[in-house]
Amino acid sequence: MIGRLNHIAIVVPDLVAAADIYKASLGAVVSEVNVLPEHGVRLIFVELPNCKIELLHPIDNTSPVFSFLEKNPSGGMHHLCYEVEDLYASMKRLKMDGARVLGDGRPKIGAHGKPVVFLHPKDFLGTLIELEQV
Template sequence: HGTSSPTPRHMAGVTLKKRTSGPVPRALSASAAVSQRTAPPSWQLGRLNHVAVAVPDLEKAARFYRDVLGARVSGTVPLPEHGVSTVFVELGNTKIELLHPLGEKSPIAGFLQKNKAGGMHHVCIEVPGGLPRGAPLKKIRLLSEEPRIGAHGKPVVFLHPKDCDGVLVELEEA
């Protein structure tokens, strides 16, 4: 094979051409994709605070995490302004928030109508130094115009799932 031109090779019925020159294609790594941003945001995300799971039976779910899995579980806290009751499961480096509807107009009631067994509802990420406002979020729809006080007594905003790859994202002021 002393030629420099591409020569076909046959393997299991597939014809391959020998590469003789030119750049080798490579996948764009996640870090390379991030570095191609034009300007970094004026704020940054912190740690994952919790993953919220909507449950049809809050007491049953709390017993499962406490009695079967051995986790430390908080008491039930009603949050009428959000239309939910919550229980937090402590996990050392983060939490699971169990959500149950509080009233018929609860957004969790609608979620459970579509997902009878329950399921992941949202992720909450801390934002050190305050919540982003204005320009950083102009391309992302918020579910409410102003931050509200969340389950931890801190301001929160929810980002529309259609703008976040199908995930409801809660940002919590750290």
């Protein structure tokens, strides 16, 4: 069912400083700052040859990553995003296995303009998983 790893999301305390670590110290290609008000984050993409790292910072205290940053003030890995071909079929199979889809259980449009859902970390080895339809 799952295909490629699309990205790893890392929540960071300072977006520009974080991008500088990836650009200057680790020598990676980084994007400009993207502001995604509908997701409550500002975001910088780190482009690797085979996948992306997404550096996320909350827009305000209603952001879905605000409390994570409070608990992890130095930053930390927040979620993994796997690509799937058929999000509805994937959700059906996962629900049959007892896995919990977060929120109201319906796909939303993600940061790349494609339908996504998030799966409960307690059902997946302490890892928050995003599934993105491609």
